[in-house]
Amino acid sequence: MEKRVTFDNRLLPYLLLLPQLLVTIVFFFWPAGQALYQSLLLPDPFGLGAQFVWFSNFEYLAGDRYYLQSFVTTAVFTFFVTLVSMSAALLLAAMADQVIKGAGTYKTLLIWPYAVAPAVAGVMWLFMFQPSIGVLAFYMKAAGFNWNPILNSTHAMTLVIAAAAWKQISYNFLFFLAGMQAIPRSLIEAAAIDGAGKWHRFRTIIFPLLSPTTFFLLVVNIVYAFFETFGIIHTMTSGGPGQSTNILVYKVFSDGFVGQDLGSSAAQSVILMVVVGLLTFIQFRYIERRVHY
Amino acid sequence: MATISIRDVRKSYGTTEVIHGVSLDVADGEFIVIVGPSGCGKSTLLRMVAGLERISGGTIEIGGRVVNELEPRERDIAMVFQNYALYPHMTVFDNMAYGLRIAGKTKQEIRDRVNKAAAMLQLEPYLERKPRELSGGQRQRVAMGRALVRDPAAFLFDEPLSNLDAKLRVQMRLEIKQMQRSVGTTSLYVTHDQVEAMTLADRLVVMNSGVAEQIDTPMAVYERPATRFVAGFIGSPAMNMLPGTVDRSGIALESGRILAVPEAERLETGRRVLLGVRPEHLKLAAANEATFALGVTAVETLGADTLAHGRFEDSSGDFVARLPGDAKIAAGERLPLAVETGKTHFFDADTGLRI
DSSP states (O other): OOOOOOOSSSSHHHHHHHHHHHHHIIIIIHHHHHHHHHTTEEEOTTSSOEEEOTTHHHHHHHTOHHHHHHHHHHHHHHHHHHHHHHHHHHHHHHHHTTOOTTHHHHHHHHHGGGGSOHHHHHHHHHHHHOTTTOHHHHHHHHTTOOOOTTTOHHHHHHHHHHHHHHHHHHHHHHHHHHHHHTSOHHHHHHHHHTTOOHHHHIIIIIHHHTHHHHHHHHHHHHHIIIIITHHHHHHHTTTOSTTTTOOHHHHHHIIIIISOOHHHHHHHHHHHHHHHHHHHHHIIIIIGGGOOO | OOOEEEEEEEEEETTEEEEEEEEEEEOTTOEEEEEOSTTSSHHHHHHHHHTSSOOOEEEEEETTEEOTTOOGGGSOEEEEOTTOOOOTTSOHHHHHHHHHHHTTOOHHHHHHHHHHHHHHTTOGGGTTSOGGGSOHHHHHHHHHHHHHHTOOSEEEEESTTTTSOHHHHHHHHHHHHHHHHHHOOEEEEEESOHHHHHHHOSEEEEEETTEEEEEEOHHHHHHSOSBHHHHHHSSSSOOEEEEEEEETTEEEETTSOEEOOGGGGGSOTTOEEEEEEOGGGEEEOOTTTOSEEEEEEEEEEOSSEEEEEEEOSSSOOEEEEEEETTOOOOTTOEEEEEEOTTOEEEEETTTOBBO
């Protein structure tokens, strides 16, 4: 039987919903509406007046080489952040799953990075790899590697990917570990008796059974790389050198608040909203079907 | 096909020893059932044979080869788990073929072997299904099929029937027995259910707190239980135990009442013993021939049998007599009962060993 709550007072259910509705309206619908509206305006640099220009902000973006380049940058960045953070987390989880002595300590240590704010993580990595004062940069240079993320685009990209991925490993690790521990021990034992070695068991039993977790993390990681890495980019490279680490979400900020082009910035954030919505839709629509629950 | 030999096998977790030296020789093709209450170490013993638990002491040989340090996959065994442990993302066919694929068999041979096992277990219509689309009994069969196709040296069963309902359990019990007979593979079977143990076993191993208390054929265990524990564990309802002292004319109970038990003559007078009588070895007798009279407190009518529960004046607890189903008995009666000759058991009151 369907469980339904009934209220005697007709107003009460709406009152109870009000706080949540208010939060959603104030922090999501209002800004989203504002962005939509502003994306159709062309304000002057001093914010004194605005002209309604229909879709010319979007038209301009469609022809903007830098904007199109930012799409590619974002794709590369997201792909590697997701790949690195998920595979590292999977490896760590697989190993932690086998640890018996001091398992709690390992887990706690591996979860810690998640408590670090993105900006702090960014600054930390920046210091470690700063070409002139960084500890690790020193050793890299000593090993004969000409490391310079301030001038070299590839180095800069590698650095922000590493920092962003590192920060997300803990989160992925936690879910992978929980997923692995939910797999009945006897399944692994049965496979061991059937003759499967460790790697074969992982490939044919554990990994397929983890697919719901993997899928969930894929969605979460892509959204993370798209949006939540702003702090890391901002503290480490500010989108540079050149435009090489200027991912979409950072470009929204830099064009709008640094470049004072609020109309374009609003148009970009509208596009970003649509892109993430589409990505998530595609993922749930197509990839989820291949998942074994 | 292989023999299994377990010699003084011990298992410790840290400083706590849970299996205190079990020895057992299993002949080729023999069906051994390890039975005992939960926590007695029976599953641990089986898992040590499988290679899923490390062996702390002693040796295990399968087919004449010491396997102590071998990985499960190197031991040439197959195991059926209590929760079936089927791979949920694979079809029935793939579940059964998993081990064969790893062993590098050809596609043709895999198909032949799986089809043969499927035919034997009536699983042919389900080969393309996933485990979740099967009933409990079918899943159990798939688990057996997975063991069967590999044609291993030994089958290990870890309480394979305890997740099934009562009716299915009886049916699957028979099927396991028949399957084992037809392939003739040496089997170790762990259960806590004494009916399963009695019906399946060529020989029984009765375990209690990490010790094998008796290893013998089911009938021998029933007729001559080696210890007080075995006597109470095998047989249903359990054997009645009366503490007492050997007296010239029989057994003197704590209450002072003397039971005339002729078999007690061979024991020295004054020895403190437990007198064991199975409920089914008591019969209604005329008042002058009765060994004792039992004050009936409750009656259970099972149809074929009637169980009369009573109590002696002393602290020996519930006393049960299993009488024919047509016996008309009511609570409150005093029932004159006689023990069938030669059907008494004596155990030492201190050691619990059979005398």
